[in-house]
Amino acid sequence: MSKGRGRLPAIPDDKKEEFLADYQSEGSARALAAKWGVSSVTALKSLRRFGADTSKPPVETRGRKRRPCYHPKLGQWSDARVAEDLGVSAQAVSQARRARGIESPTARAMRIVSGEEG
Numbered sequence: 001m002s003k004g005r006g007r008l009p010a011i012p013d014d015k016k017e018e019f020l021a022d023y024q025s026e027g028s029a030r031a032l033a034a035k036w037g038v039s040s041v042t043a044l045k046s047l048r049r050f051g052a053d054t055s056k057p058p059v060e061t062r063g064r065k066r067r068p069c070y071h072p073k074l075g076q077w078s079d080a081r082v083a084e085d086l087g088v089s090a091q092a093v094s095q096a097r098r099a100r101g102i103e104s105p106t107a108r109a110m111r112i113v114s115g116e117e118g
Contacts, residue, residue, distance in 0.1 A: 009049065011042075011046040011050075016050050019036070019046060019047075020050055022035060022036070023047060029044045029047065070093075070096045070100065071085065071086060073085075074093070074097050074100070075102035075103060075108075078104075079094045080093075
């Protein structure tokens with residue numbers, strides 16, 4: 001039973017698995033709320049009640065799906081070349097590369113030339 005005025009929860013406990021699976025496929029609480037016909041707040045409260053980690057949803061706040069790997073050549077090709085391949089800005093690629101802790105190919109080449117890496 002939920003806290004409050006004796007109301008039943010909007011998403012019943014017997015629908016937990018289906019609700020959590022939809023969260024993974026829909027990727028955001030907003031999309032999940034629209035699919036289940038509830039408010040975003042209700043969807044978030046239900047997700048937390050079911051133990052889902054809502055601090056890192058499977059979709060970024062701008063609606064883009066999170067990808068574990070940004071591009072297979074990230075750190076091997078120049079940021080500009082990866083950006084051209086993906087159709088995004090070189091700055092976006094650079095930020096993604098740094099966020100993943102991947103060294104730029106230019107920095108690696110400079111270390112090799114200077115003799116720091118053999």
